Amino acid sequence: MQPEPDHELPAQAGSTRDEPDPLLVMYSMPGHLIRRAKQKTTLAFAPITRRFNLTPIQYVVLKTISIRPGVDQAELGDIVGLDTSTTGQVAARLEQRSLIVRRPDGRRQRVEASAEGLALLEQLGPMLEDIQDEIVQPLTAKERQQLLRLLSKMLGVATLYYQPRPRGRRRAPRDPDPAG
Numbered sequence: 001m002q003p004e005p006d007h008e009l010p011a012q013a014g015s016t017r018d019e020p021d022p023l024l025v026m027y028s029m030p031g032h033l034i035r036r037a038k039q040k041t042t043l044a045f046a047p048i049t050r051r052f053n054l055t056p057i058q059y060v061v062l063k064t065i066s067i068r069p070g071v072d073q074a075e076l077g078d079i080v081g082l083d084t085s086t087t088g089q090v091a092a093r094l095e096q097r098s099l100i101v102r103r104p105d106g107r108r109q110r111v112e113a114s115a116e117g118l119a120l121l122e123q124l125g126p127m128l129e130d131i132q133d134e135i136v137q138p139l140t141a142k143e144r145q146q147l148l149r150l151l152s153k154m155l156g157v158a159t160l161y162y163q164p165r166p167r168g169r170r171r172a173p174r175d176p177d178p179a180g
Contacts, residue, residue: 073109
């Protein structure tokens, strides 16, 4: 069963009453919609990128470091969903700008936001709240929560809207005949 579109698109060549419009089929693909949502998010963040020379990935890394001061760089990558190499490159750029400080701790790299980094986050806070609102502006409050819950579930990350089930050991099947 095809979902009802919010608005009708003109009938396309090659579609019939029995077959859905191929363009609607493409527009209904999760990968396509997620890519388009990413484009919308990137465009919304563009003024910040231009004004403060800070990418969305650099922001999330800096914000995470401010929330977890002294976090291990490898753990930081796990938290924000970046591989080790990318996390190291982002941290190096932030360190070059004096927004974070990296300190060796044995074989680990601990990272902390500098005073400059914390000041930048303070300045960005209200602007980023506005951007988040802009991204989901067409949605009702209930739809926003549902979207965040579903995205969290899809990614398997705990948020205010979704808590994944703990992964425990599965119980071995019980032997119905204890004698064996």
